[in-house]
Amino acid sequence: MAAVDDASKKRKREEEEESEEERKKAKKPVRVWLDGCYDLLHFGHSNALRQAKELGDVLVAGIHPTSEIEKHKGLPLMNDEERLEVLKANKWVDEIVTDAPYLTSVDFLKKHNIDFCAHGEDITILDDGRDSFHEVKEAGMFKLIKRTDGVSTTALLGRMLSMSKSHHSKTGGGESSNFLASTRKIVQFASRRAIKPGYKVVYAAGAFDLMHAGHVNFLKQARELGDFLIVGVWGDADVNARMGGNYPIMNTNERVLNALCLKYVDEVIIAPPYHITSEMLASMKVDLVVRGTSPQVLLPDEPDPFRLPKEKGIYKELQSKFELSTGQIIARIIERRLEFEKKKALSEKKAESQKKTCTVIPDEVDKNAE
Template structure:
């Protein structure tokens, strides 16, 4: 048969491009916006993104105990909007066999380094085969950094002074430490409008959408938040979920202690990366006002089963949506809180301090070896 003047079979071969399948893998422990940004960049390199997630056993062997269980980590990664498929229990060392098994053209990793328990590059085989691509690591965050914040737990842990104190604290853990790994060392996250645009869907609500509003801190964006947002998303056929994020000072006022762990800019990206969220209101008011409901044309307001503290004037922050009859209490079936995660860290403080120290020491050794190699090569070239 002919189509557009060409044999149909030949036209199909020319016009149908095979989808590019991309592989990423990792621990994805305490999934944060750095992980999401890596996966966003990886997805942009192809048409279909498969993410392999390691088991608790493998992570414990190579890095030390994970904060989250493997089932929690599987669900967190699956909820990131750039992920098409996950592979539970992916091997810690990435091989050509794994890429071929899932029909992936190449794998993508950040421009940091991942090492096995004996200090070998986990991507060495795929790098040598030319099936490795690199993306930019997101500065200012890592699981090591977040664990460090929780171990430190001061009210000013977002400030530069306290960041420097944490670096000194890490140095004091090891007498042999002479510096910091460039990959997991603490640095300040600087938000940009471009980064928000990259994470945002840019999708406007359609007339058929039901606009649902939820508000909170969403600090250390975790599996409890995911379960809640998934439940909210499933309430109606065509949901458009808007998340209102409270400013750091507001969160500290009602949560007390030393919260939030992550600042408003970090929390914004973490929430925007979730596939159940369409939009984020940065610095939303604590009380859900008539102005806010009218401005966003909100149909439903939801809150979880956690206690709702009164506003500063003693009023119910959900009085207006309750009066309009659009308030719903949603039970996600998951009672995990940010405080619970902090307690996991504190309970195993020595283990996590040792894990952080061990990881950074290995990375620092590799980094110094790379610098020595580059120095030798540069010296030879200049002769």
């Protein structure tokens, strides 16, 4: 009799497990919408994308065209193609809609089969002063996510505005960073991939300051040359010693997080030696070293940092699709200095006066944390 009961219980458990599996298969994926300008996309934007992705199954990122941004906010720093290139590389984005209107409507979300939209606490305002999410809020299709403290495009603009020639100095200047790096944040952003036997490992080192379309396209090409891409992000002292002025605009921790956000990047080395050594190549199991085609900036009488991989025949230069540099971005800012100073002041004023109208969903730091 006990054996019959045990068999019956086992059968019941199996039926329940099969039923649960069928329910999971039948469950409709939750599609989350997160739109933005994604101008000078940084790790604060990426952290919002990460949080939004955790709220559902599929993250659809809507990017506003320049025409919409100019109407409601002012001309963006980066053009449509440059902004899209960086957004496409983000590891948390599943789909992209390139004609996202500034006013997020219920009809537009339904058109793209969106369950709800998410946004940070820095809510966008239409040119007539209305909240651009007022319609979806009223429909109960809006969730507010935690803003990343210590970083904003406005703050980066402030740092770049101080980069005019009158501000160049060995000690730097401009606005300091209020972002506090933590191991938790690095873990949230880091890839879980590892080097496996037989993998071709590619190494790319650089400053990667203000991660832009030129950097992203270069890293995409680098990843295509192998199975595992390691990116070395040079430390602040190494970059500043060679570039001078207030370079780098973003500090080491900020630049590392920017690199970790890219789906092409498998591992990041924080502040590696500027000159590649045989020990580095051996410890990282590097098969190929790549760099871009921009001119190297070296100290007086400094030897070529890439001498060793060149001698070993494992060196290759890659031409990015985008002829863009951090210096060119700064030149754009200086050219439109008055416009961006006004935009920066308005943004700071809005941040001070803005009242929160929704409950912020806390940022899950680690679901497996003890």
